[in-house]
Amino acid sequence: MQVWGKILGAFFGFLLGGPFGLLLGLFLGHKFDKARSIVYQRRSFAGFGGNQASSAERQAEFFHAGFAVMGHVAKAKGRVTEDEIRVASDIMDRMGLHGESRRQAQNAFRDGKEDGFPLQEILGKVRVGFAGRADLVQFFLELQIQAAFADGSLHPSERQLLHVIARSLGFSERQLEQRLRMQEAAFRFQQGSFNQQQGGFQQAPTKDQLTDAYEVLGVKDTATSQELKRAYRKQMNEHHPDKLAAKGLPPEMMELAKQKTQELQAAYDLIRKEKGFK
Template sequence: MVFGKLIGGVLGWSSAGLPGLVIGVVIGHAFDRGLARAMQFGSPEGIEQVKKSFFETTFLLLGYLAKADGRVSRSEIDHTEQIFVQMRLGPEQRERAIKLFQQGAGADFELQQAIDVFVATCGPQKQLQQTLLLFLISLANADEVMDPSEHAALVSIAGKMGFSATHLEQLLRMARAQEQFDQQGAASAASSLQDAYAAIGVDSSVSDKELKREYRRRMSENHPDKLIAKGVPEDMIKLATTRSQEIQAAYETIKKSRR
C-alpha cells in the first residue's frame, strides 16, 4: 500500500523540497501501515480471528475471576451455566468453554499473556475490550457481594487492557444499576430513580438533551449488528441485548419522572 507515501511525498516536495519529500514519505508510510492494519481487522478473516479470541478470552478470564477469591462459588458456577444457556452453546462449544474456564481458574494461568493475545488480535477496538470487561463484571456481580480479591482482579484486568480504575468504577456502578431493571422494560421493586440515572451513566442534574445523548450512546454500544461487525461472537450477542433492555427500562423510568 503506497497511497499515503505518495500523497505525503508530493505534499512534502511541494512545500519544502527534498527535506519535505523525505518527511512526507515517512509520515505517509506510517499512515499506510495504520490503514493496512485497520483493513486487516475489518476483513472477514480478521473478524473471524477476533470472534475466536473474544470467545476464548471471555471464558479464560471468567475462570480467573471466579477463582480470584480463592474458590469458585455456587452462584458463579450457576451464572456461568446461565451464560451457556443464553448463548445456546452446542455440545462442542460448551465443552470448549468449560475447559477454558477451568484453565483460567488454574494456578498456572498467565493473565498478562491471555490479555496480550486478545489485545493484539482485536487491535485498536477499545469498545470491543470494554464489552468483554462488562461480561466479566456481570459474573463478579453474580453473588451480589463483590469480594475485595474479585475487585482487585477486575482492576488488574482493566488496567492491562488500558482502562483506568476510574473508568472501571463507572462501569461497575452502571452494571449494578442496570441489573435493577428487568428485560421486559420495567423497574424492579428494589430499583430507584437514582439507579436509573446510574444505569445510563449520568447525574440526575443532566439536561434532557444530554440524557438522550448518553442513552443513545449506551444503546449504540450494545447494538447487536455493531457488536457482530466488531467481532463479538453471535452466540454472545444475547448478553448485550439483555443489557440494552435494562438500559431502555432505566431510560423510560427517568422520562416518566420528568413529565
C-alpha cells in the same frame, strides 16, 4: 481440562510400585497435565489478532479468552465455589449456549482456573488483537464485571483482579469504577420489577429503581433531558449488537448485547416517563 497424565501416571505407578507408586504417579501426572494445559493455552492465543487469523478464528479466540478470564476471576477468592460455577452456567444460559459451544465455554472456564494461567499474556493479546475496536474490548471487560457481580456482591479480591484486568486492557481506574457502579445499579435494576424478557416494568417503579436507571445510563439524577439523551445514545452506540458483530463479537455472545440494549432502553424510557422528557 487435561486428565490423561493423571490417569496414565496412576496406572503405571500402581503397576510398578503398588499403592505408593499410584500416589506418586498421580502426583507426577498432575504436574504433567498442568504443564500441557499451559502450553495449550499459549498455543491457543499464539496467533491472536495476527494478520493470518480469519474473522471466525478471532471470534473463537475472543470467546475462549472471555470464558477463560471469567474462570480466573471466579478463582480470585481462593477457590471456585458452587456459586461461581452456577454464575458461569447462568451466563451460558443467558447466551443460549448448548451442545458444542457450551462445552467449549466450560472448557475455557476450567482453563482459567488452572494454576499458572497466563492472564497478562492473554489480556495483552486481546488488547492488541482488537486494537481500534474499543467497544469490543469494553464488552470483554463488562463480561468479567457481570460475572463477578452476578451473585449480587463483589469480593475485595475480585475488585482487585478487575482493576488488573481493566488496566491491562487500557482502561483507567476511574473508568473501571464507573463501570462497576453502573453494573451494580444494573443488577438492582434487573432484580426490581423490570422484566428482561418483556423489556419493561410490570408495576410502578420505586424511587430507588429510578435512581438505578440513571446510574445504568451513567448520568446523575440531576441530568437534563439533553444530557440524558446524549448518555442514552452513547451507551446504545457502544452496545448495539449489529455494531459489535461488525467488529468481531462472536455470534454466541450476541444475546448478551441484545439484553444490554433492552436494559438501556428500559432505563431511558422509565426516566422519560417519570420526568416527563420527550
